[in-house]
Amino acid sequence: MDYQHIGITVLWTFLYGYIIVGAVDFGAGFFMLYAKIIKKDHIINELVSRYLNPVWEVTNVFLVFFFVGIVGFFPDTAYYFGTTLLIPASIALILLTIRGAFYAFETYGKDTKFQWVFLYGMTGLLIPASFSTVLTISEGGFIEKTKNGVSLDYFELLMSPYAWAVVFLSIVSVLYISSAFLTYYAHKADDKPAYELLRKWFMIWAGPMIVICQFVFLSLRQHNAEHFNTAVTHYWWLFGLSIVFFLIGFVLIWQRRNHGIAFIAIMIQFALAFFGYGISKMPYILYPYIDLNHAVVNDSMALALVIVFIAGLLLLVPSLVLLLRLFIFDADYVSGKRR
Template sequence: MQFDGTTDALLAISIVWGFIFIYAVMASMDFGAGFWSMIYMNKKQLKATNIANRYLSPTWEVTNVFIVGIVVALFSFFPGGTYVLGTVLLIPGSIILLLLAIRSGFLVFSHAAKGYEKALTYVSGISGFIIPAVLILVLPVTHGDFVYQQNGAYQLAFAHLLLSPHAYSFMGFAIFSTLFLSSLLLADFSNVAGERDAYQVYRRNALISGPLALIMSFFIMMTMRTEANWLFTRMMNGLPWLVLSFLLFLIAFAALFLPNTYNKDRLGKPRLAVIAITLQYFTASYVYGRSHLPYMIYPDVTIQSGFTAPETFRALFISYIIGFIILFPGFYYFWKLFMKDRRYIKQHE
């Protein structure tokens, strides 16, 4: 497949897409953990809420770092494209920011205001369930069918978007992916913590939500064929990668039925499932992103038309490399401290 973009523009959009992928996976696990914490809040004996809170407590702020990175990278590398995106996504973007602010605020106060802990947990859990569904609407908007020009300005056909099966297939996929990814991670977390009941709950949730997420991905392709045929055709050119993505999903699903490494009295290798499903989402997102190029918003806004000056890009690129070198040890230490240290994972609340 031939691209018209320059090397600089392709490198820049790869950085942006990398931020998007990392945030999508981490945020799905984060939002899902908040939702499960709410669902099992009144079932203390399962300790499922304790496990979810133990994961949420250190990670939700780190996750927000990447959404800031996405916005900064978009504005820095593609100021022209970001202007159009910002104009078109004014309404859904405002909703997203409001929900993120509500969730972040209530997550903080749910631990400080003990008298209102349940109410605050419900608000943060519900908002965390809605946010992925609204966030993912950015993708169908960029397919072009919902964007039009009026008096020289780009506008979003919001009513058309709300009536689109394509948009709802994306929303369903986001919701079930959030539940699936978070269930897998919390199953792994529970397994390491030795919480048998919590592990069984999250394993069961993963077995239910995983196939539903897969079904919604098929709905996306079906509706894409009619509403964004240009993208569907390009994605079909990457069919071997899509097949690989499907096989990785099967590996992740099958891993939940393998003998457990840590505990012989239960089934499943959740760590293998988490790794396989992360690779599966990466493969699928690669096909989608590659097929979407060179368009940021089809058919008018491309990575070339919205790109910054080459000199500016090179300066920014060096800054990003330096920033990553500085931040990487911190992220590694965070992972080692909270995600690998069994003393933290096994602590009793």
């Protein structure tokens, strides 16, 4: 395996980490808003706050590593994506700023107003929707290259069934992953009212999760037949295993047992589907402009970046595990006895 393949594997791992950690964070915000609307915020707010307080500051570290790494390894991505994603990326940054402001008010303010909870909850859905634009555009067909540079065809993007399928997939995935983790967390905290409510929400979102995945595949066949054919011909087994782990996670939570194993199964489900998508797309990062084999930096720089980002991954993952052990999964902390 050469440097560019090692590099993209490490970066894809960072992005997967952000999807899992970020999804729990984003979904928790929406559930706080929804619970407040239906007058059940007293059931889950303490539980959600105990999770968010230790981890919200590290969530975006995965994302920063990915974007810095993708530009470092493949400089052409800065030209193509930097120009075309100016508006979507700006919207995402504004939304992230709003979330950061909520954390400040929640942490240091005496009272959290509904307006802030509303913004916090809605940004939890809008941020992944805006970031999903990157994956949509990478499938090709949306960027126009002329002698004056590159531009994004917004009309084509807004009219694309595939683009909307990916947007809905990002939103449903956030609610599905978050409800699964928080169900496990409520069970570990022995908080029965919160557990019953969150388990109910998980059961509601599990069905749409599997349906929207099928719709994304069908729309991909129409939008990028080459990628679709590669995925179903050579990597069908990864997506098949993903469905198996989906069923394992769903059945375990449905039967109210082994919630930790259930969430691990859901993480594996997403890992198989996410890496299957990435592998089947190779060698293109952006159809047809950025080819993995031709867009990489020189070997010396690539080697240095590989070392740095592998070291970053080896540092970040144990740090996150330590954070979880000290706070999230600590028996006294999870039960609310220690803050």
